[in-house]
Amino acid sequence: MTKYFSETAHEPRVDPQRSLENLVRRVQMSLGKRTVLIAVCDYPNDRKGFVESIEAALENLEVVCCSATIDRHCPNLNKTLLDLYAQQPKPLSPTMVNLVGTDELSGIRWDGLKSAQEQFFFSAQWSAEGLATLGVPVVVWVSSQVAIALAREAPDFWNGRAGVFRFERPLTQGEAAQDRREFAQAIGICEREITAYESAQKSAYTSSETLEFACNLLKLAQLYEASEQDEMAVPLYERILKIDSVILGEDHLETISDTTRLAELYERTGREARAAELYKKVLDNCRETLGDRHPKTAIGINQLAYVYRLMGDYEMALPLYKEALAIRRDVLGADHESTATSLNNLAGLRSAMGDDDAALLLYEEAVELFDRVLGTSHPRTTVVRTNLGALRERMGR
Numbered sequence: 366m367t368k369y370f371s372e373t374a375h376e377p378r379v380d381p382q383r384s385l386e387n388l389v390r391r392v393q394m395s396l397g398k399r400t401v402l403i404a405v406c407d408y409p410n411d412r413k414g415f416v417e418s419i420e421a422a423l424e425n426l427e428v429v430c431c432s433a434t435i436d437r438h439c440p441n442l443n444k445t446l447l448d449l450y451a452q453q454p455k456p457l458s459p460t461m462v463n464l465v466g467t468d469e470l471s472g473i474r475w476d477g478l479k480s481a482q483e484q485f486f487f488s489a490q491w492s493a494e495g496l497a498t499l500g501v502p503v504v505v506w507v508s509s510q511v512a513i514a515l516a517r518e519a520p521d522f523w524n525g526r527a528g529v530f531r532f533e534r535p536l537t538q539g540e541a542a543q544d545r546r547e548f549a550q551a552i553g554i555c556e557r558e559i560t561a562y563e564s565a566q567k568s569a570y571t572s573s574e575t576l577e578f579a580c581n582l583l584k585l586a587q588l589y590e591a592s593e594q595d596e597m598a599v600p601l602y603e604r605i606l607k608i609d610s611v612i613l614g615e616d617h618l619e620t621i622s623d624t625t626r627l628a629e630l631y632e633r634t635g636r637e638a639r640a641a642e643l644y645k646k647v648l649d650n651c652r653e654t655l656g657d658r659h660p661k662t663a664i665g666i667n668q669l670a671y672v673y674r675l676m677g678d679y680e681m682a683l684p685l686y687k688e689a690l691a692i693r694r695d696v697l698g699a700d701h702e703s704t705a706t707s708l709n710n711l712a713g714l715r716s717a718m719g720d721d722d723a724a725l726l727l728y729e730e731a732v733e734l735f736d737r738v739l740g741t742s743h744p745r746t747t748v749v750r751t752n753l754g755a756l757r758e759r760m761g762r
Contacts, residue, residue, distance in 0.1 A: 381415065381532045383591055388504065388530045389422045390629065392461050394622045395502040396428065397661055401525055402504045405512050406532040409468070412506060415532050416463050419504075423461060425745060427664060427703050434466040440485040442492045446499050461502045468508040482511070486518035502527075548592040555585040579608040595634050602627040621650055628668075637676045644669040660703070663692040667710065679718050686711045702745070705734040709749045712756075721760050728753040 384404075391402060406412045420430040433449040435442070446462060470481040479487070496503065507515060516523040559581060586601035606627055609620040628643035648665035655662050670685035690707035697703055712727035732753050735746040 383593075384530045384532050385415065385418055385422065387587075387591065388528075389419060389426070390626075391528050391530075392419075392423060392428065392502045392504070393426060394625050395527060396461070396664075397500065398502070398618055399496045399500050400502040400527045401496065401522065402502060403512060403515075403523075403526050403529045404504050404506045404532060405509055405529060406506060407508050408532075411532070412465070416465065416506070420463065424702075427667075427706055429460045430463065431460060432463045432465065435464060435470065435485060437466070437470060437481055440470050440481045441488040442485065443488060443496070446496070446503065450499055461504065462499075463504050463506065465506045467506065467511050470511075482514065483518070486515060489515065489522040490519035492522060545592070548588060552585065552588050552592070555581070555588060559585060574608050574611065576608065576612055579605045582608075590630075595630060599627075599630055599634060599636075602630055616650060616654075621647055632672060632675070637672050641669060641672045641676070644672055658692055658696055660693070660696055663689045663696075663703070663707075666692070667707070670710070670714075674714060674717070679714060682714055683718070686714055700734065700738060702735065702738045705731045705738060705749070706745075708734065709752065713752065716756055721756060725753075725756055725760065725762075728756060 388402065388404065391400075395402070404415075406415060416432065420432075423430050431449055433445050435445050442464075445464065449462065467485060470485055472480050472482040474480045474483075512529075559578075562578065562581070582601045582605050586598040586605070589595070589598040589601070602623065606620070606623045609617065609623050613620050624643050625647050628640045628647065631637070631640035631643065644665070648662070648669055651659065651662040651665045666685050666689040670682040670689065673679075673682035673685065686707065690704070690711055693701060693704040693707050708727050708731035712724045712731060715721075715727060716724035728749065731749050732746065735743065735749055739746050
């Protein structure tokens, strides 16, 4: 039988900043559902910085981040995650978990017992129930060696992953040129495989519009994104979404996730009006499934409001920002950092609309809240204080 899609292929090296952006975007799309993401990094001294950068980026996007270190003496994935969840106040906003320490587990057996690594692999293979209970995206940080062993020893866990993200040292100029050549080669292989698959399906008078085919379209789209060719990725994501909508249905979680992904791509490529249409569809789904007062609904409201602001349609953005702020005050409380973020968003819009007096009051309230919740030196506090300072200077105060 002819094989049209390669099971393994050489993947071009990806700049760590690009990996960070892709991982952050994938976590955003996975909020509220059980998702396993693999982050591969062979540099222990750099890994901490990568984790901190990802958490900072996600916190700026109003995602609550937790970190957990696998216990060397009891390296059980489910237990580590559930213990972490039990120790935290039940989150009212979406949460993600960074799991670290897997590369420090010993592979040596003592007295015939399973090594710490083997115990971890065994627990990962049987982790589906615990991860489903947790219901959040989990980023598992591993070395290349552990990744290879994990794929071999815990195949169900590995095959259920939603993505693998590699974090390497920054590229030199020569490495960047080689990187571009490798991307071009990988894209060419993927394009030829897809063309061959479509031709075979056409000759057999069967449809190529299957979920398997959508996965391979996604592989090509991600290669285009990783090589900064977003325009080439747009029609692929449009086709993926059409397949998902027909086979899975408009309200399926994967369809909603792909809708968000395409909306983000529209936003990045300057198609704000089309992005707004999709963000509105995602928001309508949130309202229907989660209700009008859910924190995730507030995130959907903010996404739509932001696109309207990009379009210069301030009158459409204003009631949405107000609604998001009201939800967070009522559900999360007046002292929550997400409430402070909504104050900052609304202040920025008021300032853009020329209503400086209203913007000033909102910025002052946001800074006071960030000072109290995050501290005066936190990066987010600093950003909002800078916004306030710029407004005061413009107003001559």
